[in-house]
Amino acid sequence: MKIVIAGFMALLACGAQALEIRDQWQQGATIRGQVEPGSKVEFLGRDVRVAKGGQFVVGVGRDFPSKAELTVVAPGGERKVHTFNVAARKYNxxxxxxxxxxxxxxxxxxxxxxxxxxxxxxxxxxxxxxxxxxxxxxxxxxxxxxxxxxxxxxxxxxxxxxxxxxxxxxxxxxxxxxxxxxxxxxxxxxxxxxxxxxxxxxxxxxxxxxxxxxxxxxxxxxxxxxxxxxxxxxxxxxxxxxxxxxxxxxxxxxxxxxxxxxxxxxxxxx
Ligand SMILES: [Zn+2]
Missing domain, CATH: 2.70.70.10 (Glucose Permease (Domain IIA))
Structure with missing residues (x-):
């Protein structure tokens, strides 16, 4: 799934899970994101810390595989796995x-x-x-x-x-x-x-x-x-x-x- 950056409020209004990603998924990237405050985030088997305001960060290393899965559990308990393509890079x-x-x-x-x-x-x-x-x-x-x-x-x-x-x-x-x-x-x-x-x-x-x-x-x-x-x-x-x-x-x-x-x-x- 290609990443879609949609308005946070708009997503809430639609009843879909709110997830905003600020960075491009590619090898070596720091990925800063935002979920609805009170959500839980999981990545690479880790419970990712989510700030009071819903901000979180994860990262994908130099040789990260082509797909990344980020799980978000909304405050109401709805659990969703978001899959992202991670662009490969060439190294000299x-x-x-x-x-x-x-x-x-x-x-x-x-x-x-x-x-x-x-x-x-x-x-x-x-x-x-x-x-x-x-x-x-x-x-x-x-x-x-x-x-x-x-x-x-x-x-x-x-x-x-x-x-x-x-x-x-x-x-x-x-x-x-x-x-x-x-x-x-x-x-x-x-x-x-x-x-x-x-x-x-x-x-x-x-x-x-x-x-x-x-x-x-x-x-x-x-x-x-x-x-x-x-x-x-x-x-x-x-x-x-x-x-x-x-x-x-x-x-x-x-x-x-x-x-x-x-x-x-x-x-x-x-
Ligand atoms: Zn050096």
Whole structure:
């Protein structure tokens, strides 16, 4: 079924279930939606948190299958499964040379260290905070040249690696990183093996931003931050060839494409 965005009130008047979806269903998409307040939403076997006003968010990862099912249970108990086509995307191959060889062929100790660090990141991304900060628009945290896109298959110093899940914005070390929208700081780590200076800002309901390779982090865990607040500085820490911001978005363990949430980059002020 092709998604139909219909007027919320109009749908209510017709007696059909009210469901509005703000984003396009495609691989990597953050899907922000609205149901009648008091409804329940289920997606990927999870009870999705619904805000008092009926807003919710889900996400579909890089290799998500071609169909997605979203179940809505209306306040009256009527249960309906909505099926959406998820558009497939093409991902390119990106060769990266010049990263520290130790980050391509890590020692057993380094593998163990990165495993422990990955657990910290994954624990932060499991949080399901009640405040729906994600309903506000997102802005670019840094304006600059895009040097890496979401989804590309990466080859590091000639050796195939994992796909890239962030968007890379080249900028000098020390460039201010602004919060793309409001949220709560759930993880601060000065130096992880692969990601270097690492910061996670939770936007509520399982949606979070991760910023990596930072030279400096200017907030601490538990800080509530506002959109546009300076939260960190760009760096080249961890597995990086040069200074850039790598910005990632997750809905729990679904890794999403920030460029689909934020829209086109504004022209640089320079
Ligand atoms: Zn990156």
């Amino acid at each position: 191959i990106q060769e990266i040379t010049g990263v520290p060889q130790s980050t391509v062929t890590p020692s057993p100790e380094q593998v163990e260290r990165s495993r422990r660090e990955a657990e910290l990141v994954s624990a932060a991304r499991k949080k399901d905070l009640a405040t729906p900060w994600f309903t506000s628009d997102f802005a670019w945290p840094v304006v600059g040249r895009i040097s890496g896109v979401y989804g590309s298959q990466r080859v590091y110093n000639g050796q195939p690696g994992n796909p890239h899940f962030g968007i890379d914005i080249a900028a000098p070390t020390g460039t201010k990183v602004l919060a793309p929208t409001a949220g709560l700081v759930t993880l601060v780590h000065a130096d992880m093996f692969f990601s270097g200076g690492t910061l996670i800002v939770d936007h509520g309901h399982g949606l979070s931003s991760t910023f990596i390779h930072l030279s400096k982090i200017l907030v601490k865990e538990g800080d509530q931050i506002t959109k546009g607040q300076v939260i960190a500085e760009v760096g080249a820490t961890g597995r990086a060839t040069g200074p850039h911001l790598d910005w990632r978005i997750n809905w729990f363990d679904q890794r999403l494409d920030p460029s689909l949430v934020v829209g086109p980059m504004p022209k640089s002020a320079k």
